[in-house]
Amino acid sequence: MTNHPDPSTLIGCPSCDAVYLARMPAPGERAVCERCGTVLISTRENAGLHILALSVAVLILVIAASFFPFLSINAAGMANRVSLWDVATSFRSGVLVLVSVSTVLLIVLVPLIRTALLVYVIGPIELGRPPLRHARDAFRIAQELKPWAMTEVFSIGCAVALVKVSSLAHLEFGAAFWMFTALSVIVIVADRYLCSWSIWRALEEADNA
Amino acid sequence: MKTARDMGLVTCTGCASVWPDGTDRCGRCGATLRSRHDNSLQLVWAFWATGLLFYIPANLYPMLVTSTIVGTQSSTIVGGAVEIAKHGEIGIAAIVLFASVVIPVAKFIAIAHLAISVRRGSIQSLHGRQHLYEVVEFVGRWSMIDVFVVAILSALVQLSVIASIQPGPAALTFALSVIFTMLSARSFDTRLIWDSLSTRNEDPA
Structure with missing residues (x-):
């Protein structure tokens, strides 16, 4: 490596700080850090289009799933069914307010915001238009929100809840439960298509063009 | 193998771009640039202890309070x-x-192990520790079940x-514990694991 390479031609491993000359791998290939094994670049054909399609599906499903019941209960002739909207608005005691607010935040709002940000950033790139205002901030925030989007954890939570009160009452999954299960799968697939390096480079090129 | 620090450069942890040392903000993604998060370990321990x-x-207070015709019953996580x-x-x-006992306890031990071994400048099982960190980051959220x-x-x-269920105080403290351990893990700068390698190489003591 030369003494003073142009930093814009380099890529640094965020996990171990090793530096490489950046070269876009062929579609379907990945660039992996030699030292620590972190995936640096992972390209897939039509990744942007896939992410967009999956993101639109996520947006529709999250909104719909918030209002349909995800569980219904039946005991001694009395019945009840709840949607996430009910969880959010069922403030009963001091503790419950915080627990239900954080539940709705992690299951509905964070995934919703993150997906909307991704559409905002990737949409114009895919359409060959210049990035929208603050697209870079939007993408950075979307990446930071990733660990706090917990849709798939909630699906398992529903299953545990069903078993937990099975002695007390009869519980049944509602439409929203199946939507959340589908959502979990879609989110995982969409994240596999998401290559942060490719998107940053596309944003940079679009701005320089 | 050269690191950005060896070359007088700094890597952006947000977007993997590389900048000359002394640059404050990443010109590509706008994240704050730091060659190493100097107070990383301090933050890790602060969040760890809070968690x-x-x-x-x-674990001591009830998670759920169930009231039925027969009476009221509260249960802890393990109960x-x-x-x-x-x-x-x-x-x-x-x-x-597994989600509420094994994962949280294992996480506390794993994060402490990572922070202590970095402090000691250990060069043992670098890959193992990098993997351990990735596992800790991945499983943390599942404790929210x-x-x-x-x-x-x-x-x-x-x-x-007939039946009604109320949350107990443990629901809130458990959620806070999970959130603080997630923050603790995220504050850990994995580059510190690999740094011990370059300091040992330069200084054959």
């Missing part, structure tokens, strides 16, 4: 899992125990006198 502090009442197991649902009981279950049940099971 541990909230984990203690989370709840034991009840599920008594109903014959060993699999679900195992998931609950029990909190979601409480939120679901206390909204759903409201059948006047």
Whole structure:
């Protein structure tokens, strides 16, 4: 490596700080850090289009799933069914307010915001238009929100809840439960298509063009 | 193998771009640039201790308070899992125990191990520790299962006198414990693991 390479031609491993000359791998290939094994670049054909399609599906499903019941209960002739909207608005005691607010935040709002940000950033790139205002901030925030989007954890939570009160009452999954299960799968697939390096480079090129 | 620091450069942890040392903000993604997060370990320990502090009442106080015609019954995390197991649902009981007991405890130990070994400048099993960190980051969120279950049940099971479920104080402290351990893990700068390698190489003591 030369003494003073142009930093814009380099890529640094965020996990171990090793530096490489950046070269876009062929579609379907990945660039992996030699030292620590972190995936640096992972390209897939039509990744942007896939992410967009999956993101639109996520947006529709999250909104719909918030209002349909995800569980219904039946005991001694009395019945009840709840949607996430009910969880959010069922403030009963001091503790419950915080627990239900954080539940709705992690299951509905964070995934919703993150997906909307991704559409905002990737949409114009895919359409060959210049990035929208603050697209870079939007993408950075979307990446930071990733660990706090917990849709798939909630699906398992529903299953545990069903078993937990099975002695007390009869519980049944509602439409929203199946939507959340589908959502979990879609989110995982969409994240596999998401290559942060490719998107940053596309944003940079679009701005320089 | 050269690191950005060796070359007088700084890597952006947000977007992997490389900048000359002394640059404040990444010109590509706008993240704050730091060659190493100097106070990384301090932050890790602060969040770690807070998480541990909230984990203690989370295990002592009830998670759920169930009222039925027969009476009121409160159950802790472990107590709840034991009840599920008594109903014959060993699999679900195992998931609950794993998510609320095994994962949190293992996480506390793993993060402490990472922070201590970095402090000592250990060069043992660098890959192993990098993997350990990735696993800790990945599994952290799954501990929220029990909190979601409480939120679901206390909204759903409201059948006047027949049965009603209220969240106990442990639901909140457990959620806080999970959130603080996630923050602790995220504050850890994995580059510190690999730094011990370059300091040892330069200084053959």
